[in-house]
Amino acid sequence: xxxxxxxxxxxxxxxxxxxxxxxxxxxxxxxxxxxxxxxxxxxxxxxxxxxxxxxxxxxxxxxxxxxxxxxxxxxxxxxxxxxxxxxxxxxxxxxxxxxxxxxxxxxxxxxxxxxxxxxxxxxxxxxxxxxxxxxxxxxxxxxxxxxxxxxxxxxxxxxxxxxxxxxxx
Amino acid sequence: xxxxxxxxxxxxxxxxxxxxxxxxxxxxxxxxxxxxxxxxxxxxxxxxxxxxxxxxxxxxxxxxxxxxxxxxxxxxxxxxxxxxxxxxxxxxxxxxxxxxxxxxxxxxxxxxxxxxxxxxxxxxxxxxxxxxxxxxxxxxxxxxxxxxxxxxxxxxxxxxxxxxxxxxx
Numbered sequence: 036x037x038x039x040x041x042x043x044x045x046x047x048x049x050x051x052x053x054x055x056x057x058x059x060x061x062x063x064x065x066x067x068x069x070x071x072x073x074x075x076x077x078x079x080x081x082x083x084x085x086x087x088x089x090x091x092x093x094x095x096x097x098x099x100x101x102x103x104x105x106x107x108x109x110x111x112x113x114x115x116x117x118x119x120x121x122x123x124x125x126x127x128x129x130x131x132x133x134x135x136x137x138x139x140x141x142x143x144x145x146x147x148x149x150x151x152x153x154x155x156x157x158x159x160x161x162x163x164x165x166x167x168x169x170x171x172x173x174x175x176x177x178x179x180x181x182x183x184x185x186x187x188x189x190x191x192x193x194x195x196x197x198x199x200x201x202x203x204x
Numbered sequence: 205x206x207x208x209x210x211x212x213x214x215x216x217x218x219x220x221x222x223x224x225x226x227x228x229x230x231x232x233x234x235x236x237x238x239x240x241x242x243x244x245x246x247x248x249x250x251x252x253x254x255x256x257x258x259x260x261x262x263x264x265x266x267x268x269x270x271x272x273x274x275x276x277x278x279x280x281x282x283x284x285x286x287x288x289x290x291x292x293x294x295x296x297x298x299x300x301x302x303x304x305x306x307x308x309x310x311x312x313x314x315x316x317x318x319x320x321x322x323x324x325x326x327x328x329x330x331x332x333x334x335x336x337x338x339x340x341x342x343x344x345x346x347x348x349x350x351x352x353x354x355x356x357x358x359x360x361x362x363x364x365x366x367x368x369x370x371x372x373x
Contacts, residue, residue, distance in 0.1 A: 079287075116359075118248075119360050120362075120364075122360070157362070160356075185354040187329075187368060190288060190291055191288050191289065191291070193289075193326070
């Protein structure tokens with residue numbers, strides 16, 4: 036199992052890139068712990084794991100799990116955007132509630148960017164809602180070095196814009 | 205086979221919404237006739253037909269074929285955008301080269317919009333490249349009542365922006 040270690044959270048973090056059936060539960064637990072995502076969103080997070088398990092790399096979904104003593108504390112899900120030369124989507128980045136505020140998001144993002152660069156990636160996109168309740172998400176992306184490039188008005192629903200963040204690698 | 209008729213092209217046009225295996229060839233022929241799309245794009249057009257044939261409406265891909273005397277002159281492929289309330293993508297709109305410049309695009313778009321409104325759609329998105337060679341596409345969308353809402357710089361490749369057009373229904 037390929038791993039690399041990061042250390043900015045104090046105790047050693049190991050990265051895991053392969054996906055196993057138990058990760059459906061792992062991802063569900065991490066996403067639920069945040070208290071931030073609704074059931075439909077949480078279900079999509081698990082479905083991306085299922086897609087990966089079923090279709091492998093051909094699914095287009097790649098994962099980084101940050102583990103400590105064999106326990107996943109957080110993860111990212113990302114992948115190349117079809118029809119582009121070097122643009123990637125960051126589909127998910129989530130840390131378990133018990134391990135937030137310790138720089139884990141930054142460590143996960145750095146590792147994810149390293150892998151994206153290895154794939155030939157130039158730009159990473161993260162999309163979120165423009166609604167007030169998603170302000171913490173937008174702040175989170177900004178702290179990770181993304182900038183808010185543009186938005187589509189009323190995309191998700193009337194009064195609910197889609198906001199595009201991008202990080203240029 | 206459900207049909208409705210339009211008449212702005214002079215001779216009566218019948219619409220067809222169901223998709224049959226022969227449409228893989230029909231779509232390939234229409235797309236190739238335009239001389240506008242590269243082989244990878246043409247292949248995607250056919251793949252959307254295959255997805256529809258395999259998964260039905262659950263594929264998320266819906267079609268309108270404009271026919272005259274049983275021959276398809278042009279088509280649209282559209283569908284609801286997952287996770288949105290009333291936003292739709294116009295994935296494809298193409299007319300056979302022998303039947304362009306006769307208002308067929310407008311007739312096809314009007315019929316597609318009628319169906320999208322019936323689905324509860326509020327907004328239709330069309331995405332294209334910002335490269336100079338796509339100027340005819342951008343003019344085409346503008347003539348169909350879309351407006352250019354925003355773009356993502358270098359999305360497709362360095363120097364190749366993604367441009368978002370939207371039509372508010």
